[in-house]
Amino acid sequence: xxxxxxxxxxxxxxxxxxxxxxxxxxxxxxxxxxxxxxxxxxxxxxxxxxxxxxxxxxxxxxxxxxxxxxxxxxxxxxxxxxxxxxxxxxxxxxxxxxxxxxxxxxxxxxxxxxxxxxxxxxxxxxxxxxxxxxxxxxxxxxxxxxxxxxxxxxxxxxxxxxxxxxxxxxxxxxxxxxxxxxxxxxxxxxxxxxxxxxxxxxxxxxxxxxxxxxxxxxxxxxxxxxxxxxxxxxxxxxxxxxxxxxxxxxxxxxxxxxxxxxxxxxxxxxxxxxxxxxxxxxxxxxxxxxxxxxxxxxxxxxxxxxxxxxxxxxxxxxxxxxxxxxxxxxxxxxxxxxxxxxxxxxxxxxxxxxxxxxxxxxxxxxxxxxxxxxxxxxxxxxxxxxxxxxxxxxxxxxxxxxxxxxxxxxxxxxxxxxxxxxxxxxxxxxxxxxxxxxxxxxxxxxxxxxxxxxxxxxxxxxxxxxxxxxxxxxxxxxxxxxxxxxxxxxxxxxxxxxxxxxxxxxxxxxxxxxxxxxxxxxxxxx
Amino acid sequence: xxxxxxxxxxxxxxxxxxxxxxxxxxxxxxxxxxxxxxxxxxxxxxxxxxxxxxxxxxxxxxxxxxxxxxxxxxxxxxxxxxxxxxxxxxxxxxxxxxxxxxxxxxxxxxxxxxxxxxxxxxxxxxxxxxxxxxxxxxxxxxxxxxxxxxxxxxxxxxxxxxxxxxxxxxxxxxxxxxxxxxxxxxxxxxxxxxxxxxxxxxxxxxxxxxxxxxxxxxxxxxxxxxxxxxxxxxxxxxxxxxxxxxxxxxxxxxxxx
Numbered sequence: 001x002x003x004x005x006x007x008x009x010x011x012x013x014x015x016x017x018x019x020x021x022x023x024x025x026x027x028x029x030x031x032x033x034x035x036x037x038x039x040x041x042x043x044x045x046x047x048x049x050x051x052x053x054x055x056x057x058x059x060x061x062x063x064x065x066x067x068x069x070x071x072x073x074x075x076x077x078x079x080x081x082x083x084x085x086x087x088x089x090x091x092x093x094x095x096x097x098x099x100x101x102x103x104x105x106x107x108x109x110x111x112x113x114x115x116x117x118x119x120x121x122x123x124x125x126x127x128x129x130x131x132x133x134x135x136x137x138x139x140x141x142x143x144x145x146x147x148x149x150x151x152x153x154x155x156x157x158x159x160x161x162x163x164x165x166x167x168x169x170x171x172x173x174x175x176x177x178x179x180x181x182x183x184x185x186x187x188x189x190x191x192x193x194x195x196x197x198x199x200x201x202x203x204x205x206x207x208x209x210x211x212x213x214x215x216x217x218x219x220x221x222x223x224x225x226x227x228x229x230x231x232x233x234x235x236x237x238x239x240x241x242x243x244x245x246x247x248x249x250x251x252x253x254x255x256x257x258x259x260x261x262x263x264x265x266x267x268x269x270x271x272x273x274x275x276x277x278x279x280x281x282x283x284x285x286x287x288x289x290x291x292x293x294x295x296x297x298x299x300x301x302x303x304x305x306x307x308x309x310x311x312x313x314x315x316x317x318x319x320x321x322x323x324x325x326x327x328x329x330x331x332x333x334x335x336x337x338x339x340x341x342x343x344x345x346x347x348x349x350x351x352x353x354x355x356x357x358x359x360x361x362x363x364x365x366x367x368x369x370x371x372x373x374x375x376x377x378x379x380x381x382x383x384x385x386x387x388x389x390x391x392x393x394x395x396x397x398x399x400x401x402x403x404x405x406x407x408x409x410x411x412x413x414x415x416x417x418x419x420x421x422x423x424x425x426x427x428x429x430x431x432x433x434x435x436x437x438x439x440x441x442x443x444x445x446x447x448x449x450x451x452x453x454x455x456x457x458x459x460x461x462x463x464x465x466x467x468x469x470x471x472x473x474x475x476x477x478x479x480x481x482x483x484x485x486x487x488x489x490x491x492x493x494x495x496x497x498x499x500x501x502x503x504x505x506x507x508x509x510x511x512x513x514x515x516x517x518x519x520x521x522x523x524x525x526x
Numbered sequence: 527x528x529x530x531x532x533x534x535x536x537x538x539x540x541x542x543x544x545x546x547x548x549x550x551x552x553x554x555x556x557x558x559x560x561x562x563x564x565x566x567x568x569x570x571x572x573x574x575x576x577x578x579x580x581x582x583x584x585x586x587x588x589x590x591x592x593x594x595x596x597x598x599x600x601x602x603x604x605x606x607x608x609x610x611x612x613x614x615x616x617x618x619x620x621x622x623x624x625x626x627x628x629x630x631x632x633x634x635x636x637x638x639x640x641x642x643x644x645x646x647x648x649x650x651x652x653x654x655x656x657x658x659x660x661x662x663x664x665x666x667x668x669x670x671x672x673x674x675x676x677x678x679x680x681x682x683x684x685x686x687x688x689x690x691x692x693x694x695x696x697x698x699x700x701x702x703x704x705x706x707x708x709x710x711x712x713x714x715x716x717x718x719x720x721x722x723x724x725x726x727x728x729x730x731x732x733x734x735x736x737x738x739x740x741x742x743x744x745x746x747x748x749x750x751x752x753x754x755x756x757x758x759x760x761x762x763x764x765x766x767x768x769x770x771x772x773x774x775x776x777x778x779x780x781x782x783x
Binding site: 283288290334336337361364365368373375376377378379381382383384386 | 541542543544559561563564566603715717718719720721722724725
């Protein structure tokens with residue numbers, strides 16, 4: 001309970017010196033648990049034991065890879081001297097995923113600083129037949145960034161150089177291990193913003209974002225990474241460096257190979273650097289939180305919002321009443337408006353506060369008058385904007401306080417969107433602590449989460465494959481933005497055709513004939 | 527006795543989530559194009575005033591702000607929270623840099639007298655200059671009792687019982703009305719203005735005045751010599767082993783060798 005302790009200290013110190021800086025005190029007292037702390041606080045939350053993946057999934061077979069020897073460690077020591085970690089206690093955090101649902105038993109962590117070092121490491125592993133798993137901020141949600149068995153972990157932590165920023169074109173070039181929030185602060189100094197934003201921004205690495213084709217709350221405005229990434233440098237499993245580091249917006253010369261790495265989840269190589277097109281940072285930001293009675297009401301508001309806010313709309317998120325209760329009970333965040341079955345969060349970003357506010361209040365006035373919104377509030381002050389956003393962004397963290405979290409991230413046609421939550425709730429009656437629905441309704445992306453005090457095979461069997469069949473029937477996607485990783489790879493056929501998966505396998509075999517790159521991930525086991 | 531008439535000071539300050547930048551000539555901080563909001567302690571004072579009104583202890587809540595025209599937004603926010611009306615004492619941006627707590631206290635005292643105010647509620651300090659003077663000065667000018675750093679306010683017959691947090695415990699003071707009280711952080715948690723109230727606030731009355739209307743001339747009584755960034759913290763050093771640490775501490779003479 002670190003957080004409580006800090007609050008108390010802050011209170012005591014403020015009491016002692018009531019005249020100390022009010023600003024500093026407020027920052028200390030109110031900003032606790034900001035996204036930056038998300039990672040660590042959740043980790044410290046429970047020291048409960050996490051089952052080894054190989055034990056929880058007994059049918060799983062280790063691939064025909066070599067086993068690490070002392071001679072290997074010595075060789076790696078020559079490549080990345082002083083950055084070879086074998087101490088089991090230090091490896092623990094790298095072996096376990098953030099959700100504490102899977103745990104590998106890797107004996108080795110390497111922390112390269114340069115592309116050349118990554119190339120040397122992979123070349124060695126390729127020759128020896130050692131399997132590897134690349135890892136960024138380890139904030140993945142499908143068990144894709146931690147070892148399944150004893151794969152060597154290659155962390156991008158020390159690859160955190162920002163190489164250049166062209167203020168005119170807005171092109172950022174950086175190494176793969178840069179933390180998203182750090183990059184956003186950096187480009188922010190030039191009035192630019194990163195084209196993606198997500199709850200884990202304080203921990204996640206840009207390389208991991210690219211490898212998983214992370215979505216997040218700004219996708220509605222700036223589109224997917226397939227559009228904003230201009231170039232990628234990656235090391236192939238053989239150790240060869242693939243240079244696709246273009247900084248050009250337009251470049252139609254042959255196959256666009258970088259696209260293959262976006263969303264490849266580390267199965268084709270390790271992304272070491274990227275160039276990204278950064279849009280102008282909106283100087284005026286406003287956030288509205290609305291309550292409405294039905295999910296159809298959420299969709300009606302969405303339609304109206306697009307019509308009236310058009311180009312300044314940056315995010316349109318929804319959460320249900322179970323989500324609001326969750327964040328209230330587990331994180332003690334209070335709901336600023338009256339209780340409603342559904343909540344909508346609208347963010348606008350533009351260049352003129354007065355214009356944007358006029359548009360936004362026009363919309364809100366209309367929604368209230370027509371009875372489309374039951375209640376609501378509008379925030380233009382940063383503090384309040386952050387407080388409202390944390391209701392939505394800290395849901396993932398709040399879920400972990402319940403114990404085990406069964407996490408689903410699906411794309412659905414809006415007509416069927418919320419029905420899935422209703423059906424799951426009915427199906428899991430008595431078998432789950434709660435079933436909550438929230439997500440990027442503007443992108444047709446639902447986050448459905450189920451919790452129980454601990455992992456239960458019975459609950460799991462009720463959820464899977466039912467949920468995937470349900471989504472497939474609606475022609476949705478079983479993974480909208482989290483990827484397949486380890487946990488969802490066997491359901492790939494629910495969303496992709498046999499011919500598509502066959503071609504994926506052929507590509508994988510061509511690029512990684514020995515299969516050492518992040519095995520047991522993305523592609524189905526059979 | 528009819529309800530209290532409450533005057534609440536609402537200073538417009540740089541939002542506390544903004545990273546403050548010092549002007550290159552060290553005369554102050556950069557305010558242009560920077561997000562501003564209501565001083566958080568004033569927001570707490572406003573919340574308390576509205577709660578008094580909701581309990582029918584107060585009959586009218588008036589918000590007041592001294593500063594540039596943008597203070598209107600701060601006052602609209604105050605009215606959206608629940609203030610009945612607002613007074614903007616407008617000061618042009620150049621003159622505003624010279625405004626000091628004594629000027630504001632004089633203006634507040636005058637407004638309190640003119641409007642037959644029973645209770646002046648202010649934040650204990652503003653987070654920009656951290657002066658913590660305006661409440662005390664206002665009380666002195668009016669010759670009213672003061673209850674500063676309030677963490678709890680209760681109305682008893684003709685008196686106000688105020689609890690404040692001090693070293694080692696809580697202190698309770700009672701003051702006769704009319705009085706001046708200033709709000710500490712834990713007095714309450716301010717509400718979010720709801721949409722219907724934001725809309726209603728647009729139609730609430732806002733008086734525009736000048737310092738001269740209250741006989742106050744903005745002549746600074748003290749001079750700001752310079753404004754500087756706090757010293758940057760020296761980067762720490764990571765040591766590999768406990769032995770290294772012991773060695774280092776000995777080298778620095780921090781532990782006996």
